[in-house]
Amino acid sequence: MKIFSFEKLNVWQKARQLAVLIYKSTKAFPEDERFGLISQMRRCSVSISSNIAEGTGRHSPKDKARFTEIAFGSALELLNQAVLSNDLEFLSDNLYQKIRSELTEITAMLDGLYKSQINS
16 A cells, blocks of 8 residues: 555644544534534644645645645634633633644644745
């Protein structure tokens, strides 16, 4: 089985693990949030790893960097939603801190990836 270049990226692996955590965490949210925060948080979390993957398929460094920027934006959007979910007591403080910590690490890794792409 072929392994694609994005699958070897630590940032993609961490983003994928975060998406799994978000899916599991949002299962406990109130049912009336199914089309609100649950949907938004799940789409954002999937968007991070998806844009990393899609960017590796681009040929120009500028195109690769653009998809990394989009992934970074999705990570910040997810952070905002996690803050709100914690404020609304849908996420425990411990789970919120775990998600925030993961996002801090992922955004730092995305920043490094972006800088390497624009300097290629």
